[in-house]
Amino acid sequence: MAHTWAWRYKCNKCRRDFLVVRTMTVWRWFNFQHATCNHCGSSDVKVKHEGRPSKHVLDTLGWIQYRRGAYVDAEKTLSRAADKAPNNATLRYHLGMTYYQLGRKEDAIASLKRSLQLDEKSTDAAEARRVLRELGAS
Numbered sequence: 001m002a003h004t005w006a007w008r009y010k011c012n013k014c015r016r017d018f019l020v021v022r023t024m025t026v027w028r029w030f031n032f033q034h035a036t037c038n039h040c041g042s043s044d045v046k047v048k049h050e051g052r053p054s055k056h057v058l059d060t061l062g063w064i065q066y067r068r069g070a071y072v073d074a075e076k077t078l079s080r081a082a083d084k085a086p087n088n089a090t091l092r093y094h095l096g097m098t099y100y101q102l103g104r105k106e107d108a109i110a111s112l113k114r115s116l117q118l119d120e121k122s123t124d125a126a127e128a129r130r131v132l133r134e135l136g137a138s
């Protein structure tokens with residue numbers, strides 16, 4: 001599953017901000033500290049963590065936390081993303097799986113059902129249905 005990943009950097013040389021957007025799979029995570037300035041080409045840049053992350057950034061980070069088993073952190077991150085994008089099927093699936101891992105059965109069922117309602121043909125749909133069956137909610 002591919003994710004759009006975006007991060008805001010600040011160039012230490014020309015002092016301007018720039019955004020790097022990449023599409024990647026979460027398990028091929030790489031060191032996002034390495035980038036070159038879009039304006040002057042300098043590699044003396046730093047990540048602006050304090051920038052308000054987009055729903056894509058939050059979704060990607062939340063799913064990485066999930067895959068590392070940090071379900072409590074994943075739930076916080078994915079909930080923030082879901083506030084920004086309430087009708088995103090992938091996000092609902094990620095949140096549902098996180099609730100499932102946290103043992104929050106009712107929340108898991110609601111999120112996974114919502115995910116299927118939004119996009120029943122998504123690449124996540126089969127897994128969402130399997131978990132719903134396991135939770136006795138199919």
Ligand SMILES: [Zn+2]
Binds near residue numbers: 015037
């Ligand atoms: Zn620069």
